Amino acid sequence: MKDLFSGHAADYALYRPDYPEALYQWVFRHVRQFDAAWDCGTGNGQVASVLARHFTAVEATDLSQAQINEAVALPNVHYRAVPAETTPFEENTFDLITVGQALHWFDFARFNQEVKRVAKKGAIIAVWGYELLNISSEIDAVILDFYRHTIGDYWDPERHHIENEYAEIPFPYRNTEKSVFPQTYEWTLAQLCHYLNTWSSVRKFEKANGYNPIESLYDRLHDVWGDSPSRPVTFPVFAQLGEV
Structure with missing residues (x-):
């Protein structure tokens, strides 16, 4: 699993979107028991914090200790900086395993083997991610051009799994x-740019070229943003679940 987010963990915690309640309710309807859950690739603990309201105990893991340092401490959530594919958990431990916006970074075969080892029989695994946001046709076109042409060469190859909604990842x-x-x-233009600045490709571009491309993107977006101080920004969250 790659660690691409330690260098801007605080911004990631502040500006990355969370996930809709409808997603969690969809997942929970399939869960038989609520004793123990594992949130893998937890980042700043966004998903683990929700699971903590429903499960007796939550284990939350991430490769990045810097990300975990940004997580909110909760009495029934235990954070560990360990790889997704190798954990210290006992066999047959978890009723639910979740992976939010992280599965594409894993070694799929080894992770699936680990899931089958630590999950209870009949446990649920739920994975999800989100692709490009939608605002308006004009704004979306500017962001897509930036995504493909300005920073396109700086995306890691795993990004294509997000673009095809995990269709090629073994499940x-x-x-x-x-x-x-x-x-x-409801985001301002500044909030949108703060989010775009968390993209790993933006950070790689900045390191390679010595300047942040979001600065010029802000000017392009400002020209098509319009008079509204804020606009609705929609992330389509794609999800799949299954029984272990």
Whole structure:
């Protein structure tokens, strides 16, 4: 698993979107027991914090200790900086395993093997991610051009799994289901640019070229933003789950 987010963990915690309640309710409807959950690739603990309201105990892991340092401490959540593919957990431990916007970084075969080792029989695994946001046709076109042409060469190859909504990632589980959950925010242009600045490709571009491309992107977006101080920004969250 790659660690691309330690260098801007605080911004990641502040500006990355969270996930809609409808997604969690969809997942929880499939869960048989609520004793123990594992949130893998937890980042700043965004998903783990939600799971903590429903499960007796939550284990939350991430490769990045810097990300974990930004997480909110909760009495029933235990954070560990360990790889997704190798954990210290006992066999047959978890009722639910979740992966939010991180599965594409994993070694798929080894991770799936680990899931089958630590999951209880009949446990649920749920994975999800989100692709490019939607605002308006004019704004979306500017962001897509930036995404493809300005920073396109700086995306890691794993990014294509997000673009095709995990269609090529092995998911060897039973009774699988898929769904999409839109998540909408009211954001200012500054908030949008703060989010775009968390992209790993932006940081790689900046390191390679000595300047941040978001600065010129802000000017381009300002020209098409319009008079509204804020706009609805929608992330389509694609999700799938299955039974281990």
